[in-house]
Amino acid sequence: MLLDCCRSSSESWVLLGSAGIPIWDWSSVCVVLLFTVLQMVLYYLPVGQVAEGKMGCDGKHLKYKLNGLYAFLLTVVLLLVLWFGGVLRAGAVMDKIFSLVTAGMAISLIFSLVLFLCPIRTPSSAHVTYDSTAKPLLKFALGQSMDPHLGIIDIKHFVMVRIGFIGWAMMDLNYLLTSVEMKNWSLSLLLVIVFQLIYILDFLIDEGSVLTTKEFTEEPIGFIMILGEFIWIPFFSSLPVYFLLQRPNSIHFLSAVPICLLFGIGFLIYYLSNEQKDGFRKNPNDPAYARLNTIRSPAGSSLLVSGWFGWVRHPNYLGDILMMFAWCLPCGFTSVLPYLPALQCFQLLRKRANEIEESCLKKHREAWREYCRRVPYKLLPYVY
Incomplete structure (x- = not known):
C-alpha cells in the first residue's frame, strides 16, 4: 500500500488492479529465492572472523561467522556484472516491485511454517517458555526457539544481516541503476542512496554489534522477525528512494x-x-x-x-x-x-x-x- 501511494496521482492504483501491474509473478519468487540461496552460500565464505556471542544453553558461548561485508561486496559485484553485461535490466526489477514484496511475504510464511512445524533440533532449554494459555498462533508469530542453527548458519543472524541489511542495499543499488537507465537521477536521489549505503556499510563493517542487541539476545525468532527482514527492512527502509523515483524532487x-x-x-x-x-x-x-x-x-x-x-x-x-x-x-x-x-x-x-x-x-x-x-x-x- 505504501509503495502504491508513492506513485504519481495521475497513475492508476496497482492494488486495485487497474494499473495492469501484477502483484504475483513466479519470476519474482525465483529472484527472492536465488538471493536467499546466494546469501546462504556466501555465509560459508572462508573469510572474516568468528566472534563469540551470548552464552548458549550448554554453558558455552555461541559462535558467529562475521563475513557479511564480504558477502555484500560480492553481491554488489555480481549485480554490476549482470547489469553491465546486459543480463539484468534494473528497471525491469523495479517494475516487479509489488510482486517482489508478495514473493517475500510468501517465502517468509513458508520459512516460518517450516521453522515452527519442523523445529531444528535444539535443547529444550533453548526454547521459549510461554504461558499455558498461549495460542499456537502466538508461538508461530513470536517464535519458539532462541538460536536455531542450520549447519554453521545461525538463522537469526542470517535473516537480520544477510537478508535484511544486504537486501536493503541491493534495493537501493537497483533503484540507482534504474535512475541511470531512465536518465532520471538527481542530487536528492543520490544523497538518499549515499546516506543509506554509508549506514549499511558501517553496520556490516561492525557486524558484531548486532550480537549484543536486545532483539538478538532476548527475543526468539518467529514469523514477525522473518517477515520484517524479508519485507520491512529492504522495502520500507528504502521507501524514500522509491518515492523520489516516482515523484522526483530537485534541490539546490x-x-x-x-x-x-x-x-x-x-x-x-x-x-x-x-x-x-x-x-x-x-x-x-x-x-x-x-x-x-x-x-x-x-x-x-x-x-x-x-x-x-x-x-x-x-x-x-x-x-x-x-x-x-x-x-x-x-x-x-x-x-x-x-x-x-x-x-x-x-x-x-x-x-x-x-x-x-x-x-x-x-x-x-x-x-x-x-x-x-x-x-x-x-x-x-x-x-x-
Missing part, C-alpha cells in the same frame, strides 16, 4: 549542505557514542576512559555519567534518528510518505529506550536512579 546544491551536515553530525554521534559504550564495556580500566565520571553499581559494574552518556542517556539512538531524518529531507515536504521510516524508527527507539531503562533500574537500582537524576534527558537534550 546549497540546500544539500545543511542536509549533509545533519547526516554527518548524526553519524558522528552514533559512531563515537557506540565506540565509547563498547570500549568501556569491554575494558572500563582503559586509560582512555580515566577522565570520565562513573557511578558504581551494586551489580558490580560502573555507569558512565560523562562523555556522550553524560549528555543524554541514549546518544547512539539520537544519532540514529538524526541520520534517518537526514535521508528523508531530500524528498521535500509534499508528502509524509518518505518520512514514515524515520518516524517509525523514532517510535521504535523511544520504546526500546524505555525497555532498556526498566531493565537497568532492576539491575542497578539506586545507581540508575542517581544516573537519571544527573542525566535527565533520554534522547533529545532539553527536550525529551
Whole structure:
C-alpha cells in the first residue's frame, strides 16, 4: 500500500488492479529465492572472523561467522556484472516491485511454517517458555526457539544481516541503476542512496554489534522477525528512494549542505557514542576512559555519567534518528510518505529506550536512579 501511494496521482492504483501491474509473478519468487540461496552460500565464505556471542544453553558461548561485508561486496559485484553485461535490466526489477514484496511475504510464511512445524533440533532449554494459555498462533508469530542453527548458519543472524541489511542495499543499488537507465537521477536521489549505503556499510563493517542487541539476545525468532527482514527492512527502509523515483524532487546544491551536515553530525554521534559504550564495556580500566565520571553499581559494574552518556542517556539512538531524518529531507515536504521510516524508527527507539531503562533500574537500582537524576534527558537534550 505504501509503495502504491508513492506513485504519481495521475497513475492508476496497482492494488486495485487497474494499473495492469501484477502483484504475483513466479519470476519474482525465483529472484527472492536465488538471493536467499546466494546469501546462504556466501555465509560459508572462508573469510572474516568468528566472534563469540551470548552464552548458549550448554554453558558455552555461541559462535558467529562475521563475513557479511564480504558477502555484500560480492553481491554488489555480481549485480554490476549482470547489469553491465546486459543480463539484468534494473528497471525491469523495479517494475516487479509489488510482486517482489508478495514473493517475500510468501517465502517468509513458508520459512516460518517450516521453522515452527519442523523445529531444528535444539535443547529444550533453548526454547521459549510461554504461558499455558498461549495460542499456537502466538508461538508461530513470536517464535519458539532462541538460536536455531542450520549447519554453521545461525538463522537469526542470517535473516537480520544477510537478508535484511544486504537486501536493503541491493534495493537501493537497483533503484540507482534504474535512475541511470531512465536518465532520471538527481542530487536528492543520490544523497538518499549515499546516506543509506554509508549506514549499511558501517553496520556490516561492525557486524558484531548486532550480537549484543536486545532483539538478538532476548527475543526468539518467529514469523514477525522473518517477515520484517524479508519485507520491512529492504522495502520500507528504502521507501524514500522509491518515492523520489516516482515523484522526483530537485534541490539546490546549497540546500544539500545543511542536509549533509545533519547526516554527518548524526553519524558522528552514533559512531563515537557506540565506540565509547563498547570500549568501556569491554575494558572500563582503559586509560582512555580515566577522565570520565562513573557511578558504581551494586551489580558490580560502573555507569558512565560523562562523555556522550553524560549528555543524554541514549546518544547512539539520537544519532540514529538524526541520520534517518537526514535521508528523508531530500524528498521535500509534499508528502509524509518518505518520512514514515524515520518516524517509525523514532517510535521504535523511544520504546526500546524505555525497555532498556526498566531493565537497568532492576539491575542497578539506586545507581540508575542517581544516573537519571544527573542525566535527565533520554534522547533529545532539553527536550525529551
